[in-house]
Amino acid sequence: MAVPEPVDVPAGMEQAAVRVIGVLDLLGGCAVHARAGRRELYAPVETVAGTPIEPGNALALARAYLDRLEVTELYIADLDAILGGSPQDAAVGPLAELGVPLWLDAGASSVDSVQRGIDLGATSVVVGLETLPSFGALHNICDTIGGERIAFSLDLRNGKPIVASPANGVLRNSGPVVRFAANAAAAGVASVIVLDLARVGMGQGLDFDLISTVRETLPGLTLIAGGGIRGLADLKRLATIGCDGVLAATALQDGRLSAAEIASAR
Secondary structure, eight states: OOOOOOOOOOTTOTTOOOEEEEEEEEETTEEEEOOTTOGGGOEEOOEETTEEOOTTOHHHHHHHHHHHSOOOOEEEEEHHHHTTSOOOHHHHHHHHTTOSOEEEESOOOSHHHHHHHHHHTOSEEEEETTTOOOHHHHHHHHHHHOGGGEEEEEEEETTEEOOSOTTSGGGGOOSOTHHHHHHHHHHTOSEEEEEEGGGTTTOSOOOHHHHHHHHHHOTTSEEEEESOOOSHHHHHHHHHHTOOEEEESHHHHTTSSOHHHHHHHO
């Protein structure tokens, strides 16, 4: 899908709200700057809104989001765990203690791994398409843990689904990409995240057409978008679509989203 250019928001729509969720990508013990899903090229984060932080210090990055930009929610992507390595529990624990809602994406794909995230202090645990063995597994997670604590991430690259294996049950879903999100909703999740890794950190804008289609298909679920947020105009457009929140990292780190803009969108 083509990426729409930023547009003026029609009169009367300014009061629609969208939450900005500050993202921390953790790799090898460091908070890194993600770009286009090319994880081998990620480098430690060094500044937030023009102010230096200790390079790669996840707690310093989180506090900058909360204190300088007045973000009220955090999203942790534990890239080591997602890639099949050891979870970074030692880094996640102190972030959970900051006392704000915490979304944790640590490659959870079973009841035990989701429970591990909850025990670490996660408000919502993300189960991503990238690591999901089947929608039956997701259904079991929601039945056992409770779907209100589960977010399904529709993981994409250039608009195409990222799946763990061509042989798994996930790929029995043919047809439009939105059907992955619909099957996750049927499994019992409370939230769906639309995330295109190829857009992450690139400032190219989000796939508004797909986000709108997911919202129309799943009107009752919490909908979060991520990958390529450019600034306030994109926040306004997401609000008009009915998107509840957006994952943001680069736009916070390079100053394209200010505290005032985040507050006005919220």
